[in-house]
Amino acid sequence: MANKAQDESVTAKLTINDIARMAGVSKKTVSRVINRSPLLNAQTRERVEAIIRETNYVPNPQARALALGRNFLIGMVYDNPNQQMILSMQRGVLEALHDTEFELIVRPVDRGSARVMDDIRGFIVRQRLYGVIILPPLSENDRLAQLCDNEGCRYVRVGSAVLDDNEHMVVSNDRDAVAEAVRHLIQQGHRRIGLIAGPHGFRSAKERRDGFELALAEAGISLPRSLIADGQYTFESGISASESLFDLSPRPTAIFASNDEMAAGVLYAARLRGIQVPEELSIIGFDDTPVTTRVWPPLSTVRWPIMAMGRAAALKIIGVAIGEGGQVSEPSTFSSTLIRRASVAPPSGG
Structure with missing residues (x-):
């Protein structure tokens, strides 16, 4: 019993420097093994891991901190x-x-x-x-x-x-990805395309709006201010923003929403108005969050990694x-x- 307690006491006092000395490697190498770094060859990793197992060494995060x-x-x-x-x-x-x-x-x-x-x-x-x-x-x-x-x-x-x-x-x-999405709408034949922009003060909102405007400018399509509605990156703001676009005459045949939550709000508002998607209205969002495949029809979107x-x-x-x-x-x-x-x-x- 005394020997076991003594062994546990010795093990408890082991440091990362001890493990490095036993394995014949640097302290940094032991740290790499502990933290699963890929920057090691298999033979070195196995030697250090074997010593850690044999000694029951447990890193002391408090001491390292x-x-x-x-x-x-x-x-x-x-x-x-x-x-x-x-x-x-x-x-x-x-x-x-x-x-x-x-x-x-x-x-x-x-x-x-x-x-x-x-x-x-x-x-x-x-x-x-x-x-x-x-x-x-x-x-x-x-x-x-x-x-x-x-x-x-x-x-x-x-x-x-x-x-x-x-x-x-x-x-x-973001800018290039949104431009690609809007070009897709234009290639489908859409000319009257609405934008639900992101919140003011967000660089992402600016980049996505810039990409939207870039694609329209390339195609020679004008963008009246009435086709831009402000959103807050929320489902509710997507509903309210799309309502203002639906009230236009003629209303847009497609809408790009600056994130998926707002795109889902557009889909919801369209359903309430009896507007068929995609027959009467095309929608593209941004993010590729789970909501895009949990609604009908599934939403086209820009996948944000x-x-x-x-x-x-x-x-x-x-x-x-x-x-x-x-x-x-x-x-x-x-x-x-x-x-x-x-x-x-x-x-x-x-």
Whole structure:
């Protein structure tokens, strides 16, 4: 019994340096094994894992956190009405953190508050965050990036346009993707196309509107202000915005909604008015969230690779900790693509 207790005492005192010495590798290599980094050959990984099993070594995150001056926590800060986008981003981040020592803390804030910068600074300091992922539109604030730098906190900004250098950014090609979607409507024969824009102050809303206008300009199609309705990235705003477009005479034969929640609102409002989709009205959304295949007809949409962006954002932050030497190997630019479904058809009458 005494020998067993003694063995457990010795095991409890083992450090990552001890494991490295026993395996004949560097401390960084052991860290890579612990955090499932792919930057190892199979033979080295197996040797280190065997020693970890034999010694019953358990990493001490508190000790490592103390040495780093940071906890193994990644924060995700947002103020965005698109809840599906938040959930998809979380899934991507959690996929990246799986089998590592890192955990995710999600923090909503009010970007309109005079105290928003102090709130985020307090969050970073209290939690001793290792890094923070900043979602749009907060990510568009350069002062927030500077705040993270000042607090020594790694950060990645997620956006719809280039906001920072590659190490601190993941970005999608919203403008080009929306232009492709609208060109598809034009190729189907639509000339009177309505836009439900995103909220003012969101860079994604601007990029998507710019792509919409670009495609119309290329085709020589004018865009009266009456064909643009403002939305808030919510289902309810999609309903109210589409009502104003339906009241036009003639009404649009197609509508591009700047996200899927609003596109679903358009479909709902059309059904209430007895407008047949796609026979009398074609609809395209943006995001490719689950709602697009749970309504009838299924909605054409632009697939936004938000989970992949979340995964890349997390890996950019934790790369140093899992032994990648600070090298940014994750992509920074992600392509959104048009997904064609049954909500688009040529306009009635040709």
